[in-house]
Amino acid sequence: MAILVTGGAGYIGSHTTVELLATGHEVIILDDFSNSSPKVLDRLKTITGKNIAFYEGSILNKPFLNKIFKENNIEAVIHFAAFKAVGESVKEPLKYYHNNIVGTISLLEVMAENKVKNIVFSSSATVYGVNNISPLTEDMPTSATNPYGYTKVMMEQILNDVAFADKEWSVTNLRYFNPIGAHESGLIGEAPNGVPNNIMPYITQVAVGKLQELSIFGDDYDTPDGTGVRDYIHVIDLAKGHVLALKDNLATTGSHVYNLGAGQGYSVLDLVKTFEKENNVTIPYTIKPRRAGDIATCYANSNKAKEVLGWTAQKTLADMVRDSWRWQSQNPNGYEE
Numbered sequence: 515m516a517i518l519v520t521g522g523a524g525y526i527g528s529h530t531t532v533e534l535l536a537t538g539h540e541v542i543i544l545d546d547f548s549n550s551s552p553k554v555l556d557r558l559k560t561i562t563g564k565n566i567a568f569y570e571g572s573i574l575n576k577p578f579l580n581k582i583f584k585e586n587n588i589e590a591v592i593h594f595a596a597f598k599a600v601g602e603s604v605k606e607p608l609k610y611y612h613n614n615i616v617g618t619i620s621l622l623e624v625m626a627e628n629k630v631k632n633i634v635f636s637s638s639a640t641v642y643g644v645n646n647i648s649p650l651t652e653d654m655p656t657s658a659t660n661p662y663g664y665t666k667v668m669m670e671q672i673l674n675d676v677a678f679a680d681k682e683w684s685v686t687n688l689r690y691f692n693p694i695g696a697h698e699s700g701l702i703g704e705a706p707n708g709v710p711n712n713i714m715p716y717i718t719q720v721a722v723g724k725l726q727e728l729s730i731f732g733d734d735y736d737t738p739d740g741t742g743v744r745d746y747i748h749v750i751d752l753a754k755g756h757v758l759a760l761k762d763n764l765a766t767t768g769s770h771v772y773n774l775g776a777g778q779g780y781s782v783l784d785l786v787k788t789f790e791k792e793n794n795v796t797i798p799y800t801i802k803p804r805r806a807g808d809i810a811t812c813y814a815n816s817n818k819a820k821e822v823l824g825w826t827a828q829k830t831l832a833d834m835v836r837d838s839w840r841w842q843s844q845n846p847n848g849y850e851e
């Protein structure tokens with residue numbers, strides 16, 4: 515029995531593929547490379563020593579999806595495929611609603627037709643919106659401030675409704691906090707197109723000389739040093755969380771939701787200072803005004819994942835910044851030559 519990994523060539527999907535293979539799962543990757551490179555597949559083969567079944571195409575294409583289900587014995591889907599750039603989602607909302615919502619509905623319909631009713635979904639801490647106080651727990655009300663965030667809120671609802679209507683379904687919504695880091699080989703990592711929006715790839719691109727300096731968005735928040743506090747989690751810990759969530763998903767029915775965060779907040783300056791110290795590089799920065807839509811503090815209460823899944827984040831902030839830098843320094847242009 516195989517696990518279909520949609521968006522498996524992407525940042526989190528590629529790392530999760532490594533952990534799935536390491537724990538004895540058979541993996542089939544589906545990706546349209548809209549935000550990733552075919553080179554990931556070669557790198558995965560180098561890391562795992564395994565040939566991984568791969569289908570190039572979109573989750574929007576139902577005949578294509580049906581073919582994959584007919585050709586393979588799939589027991590569950592881990593569903594990463596989505597667009598994820600907040601700013602772009604504000605400018606092009608229909609692109610985001612179409613790919614993320616219509617794409618997922620297309621996938622769910624084909625899964626149901628093929629009687630595969632187990633799905634683990636990439637949700638996000640963004641569903642906690644701006645009004646909940648950290649540490650965030652899964653029972654807090656959800657909301658969003660941009661179309662990307664709304665696609666996650668809506669998809670959780672759609673998945674919960676599907677599981678409510680048909681008791682054979684098992685759906686697991688995983689709310690990721692701030693994934694950073696990379697596989698310790700330095701062969702796979704985060705490779706954003708254009709200028710990065712997220713802090714870690716921005717820092718590594720400054721470190722490698724592609725960008726001049728980091729802008730720190732605000733130092734007047736109500737936090738210990740005034741800069742924004744987030745829950746950074748190593749992508750390998752996150753990947754391991756998927757393996758445990760999948761095990762739980764396969765053993766249960768109904769809908770489940772888990773925070774996957776380290777449960778600890780670090781400020782932007784903590785991150786920059788740790789990066790500089792661990793990697794012996796300097797990150798020039800300027801303090802700039804707050805970024806629209808940002809909140810001061812966001813971190814998880816991850817007790818539920820610990821108690822039910824037996825998962826806790828193991829890696830430290832130092833591990834995260836070292837692995838991010840190894841990836842970027844070995845691949846200054848990401849997967850491009």
Ligand code: NAD
Binds near residue numbers: 544547613
């Ligand atoms: P990513 O862009 O690196 O990976 C997503 C992959 O999906 C890409 O390889 C892309 O080519 C593919 N894809 C997109 N639309 C597709 C489609 N219609 N059909 C087939 N493939 C398609 O992003 P990531 O950081 O690995 O994120 C994975 C998931 O986790 C996304 O759903 C994202 O919203 C969610 N998430 C990410 C973060 C984060 O900080 N990285 C945080 C919370 C949630």
Ligand code: UDP
Binds near residue numbers: 714728730744782
């Ligand atoms: N941030 C920053 N400069 C950047 C990008 C981000 O100071 O170039 C800050 C941002 O204000 C937030 C933190 O870094 O406090 C994490 O931002 P990111 O976009 O990575 O994640 P998110 O805002 O989604 O938690």
